[in-house]
Amino acid sequence: MESLEAYWSEGFPLVEGWVDTRLLECLRMIDSIQRDAGITGQIGEIGVYHGKLLIALAHLADAGEKVTAIDVFDDQARNLDGAGIGSLDRLQDNIRRFGPTERDYAFIKADSIALTPADKTKLHESRGPFRLFSVDGCHTAEHTCTDLLTAQDCLGSGGVIILDDYMQPHWPGVTEAVNLFYARYVPRVKPFLYCSHKLFFVGYGWHGEFERACSGRLGPRHNVKATEMFGSRVVSIYP
Numbered sequence: 001m002e003s004l005e006a007y008w009s010e011g012f013p014l015v016e017g018w019v020d021t022r023l024l025e026c027l028r029m030i031d032s033i034q035r036d037a038g039i040t041g042q043i044g045e046i047g048v049y050h051g052k053l054l055i056a057l058a059h060l061a062d063a064g065e066k067v068t069a070i071d072v073f074d075d076q077a078r079n080l081d082g083a084g085i086g087s088l089d090r091l092q093d094n095i096r097r098f099g100p101t102e103r104d105y106a107f108i109k110a111d112s113i114a115l116t117p118a119d120k121t122k123l124h125e126s127r128g129p130f131r132l133f134s135v136d137g138c139h140t141a142e143h144t145c146t147d148l149l150t151a152q153d154c155l156g157s158g159g160v161i162i163l164d165d166y167m168q169p170h171w172p173g174v175t176e177a178v179n180l181f182y183a184r185y186v187p188r189v190k191p192f193l194y195c196s197h198k199l200f201f202v203g204y205g206w207h208g209e210f211e212r213a214c215s216g217r218l219g220p221r222h223n224v225k226a227t228e229m230f231g232s233r234v235v236s237i238y239p
């Protein structure tokens with residue numbers, strides 16, 4: 001945890017990207033809940049840009065654990081919504097400068113919507129199962145819904161999906177995608193926390209424990225409210 005704190009104060013401001021500084025408290029809290037419950041697994045992110053969040057998640061991993069980045073990187077013809085012109089070289093340089101050592105990093109250059117069932121099986125078997133999986137790829141409804149399904153299929157027991165830009169007015173496709181996710185499919189995850197335009201999901205069997213833990217750890221605050229999304233209790237922090 002100390003390495004995450006050091007990165008957040010020293011490296012985080014220098015890495016290009018769009019991550020709310022207030023997210024740190026939520027990352028620490030979820031990591032603590034998982035460790036207290038004995039939940040283990042790997043780290044993954046779809047849509048990494050230059051690694052601002054991925055590096056933070058990597059600091060939550062233990063030595064030898066896997067950190068996987070999935071992105072179109074320099075293949076900008078596949079960057080359909082123009083959300084950041086990414087560079088694999090810049091990402092790897094940021095990891096060298098600010099990322100933790102002794103992690104098993106992998107960089108998968110792909111349009112996530114084009115991943116086949118075989119690709120997803122390989123991802124789960126070779127790089128997962130995942131304890132923390134961030135979804136921040138192409139912001140269209142179709143892409144985001146597909147990425148949620150990929151993350152869900154690769155998640156380990158007690159693993160958490162972190163969806164970026166939910167209810168963010170500049171990217172309405174993300175909010176539409178969650179509606180489609182629950183209307184068209186049979187999700188195995190429920191939302192339990194919302195903060196900094198990120199919606200956090202965990203498997204059905206773990207939802208109550210995570211929601212109660214977040215509520216208890218955050219305590220009574222003027223900007224914290226227990227609400228409901230898609231039939232599930234969610235702790236909402238806003239703004």
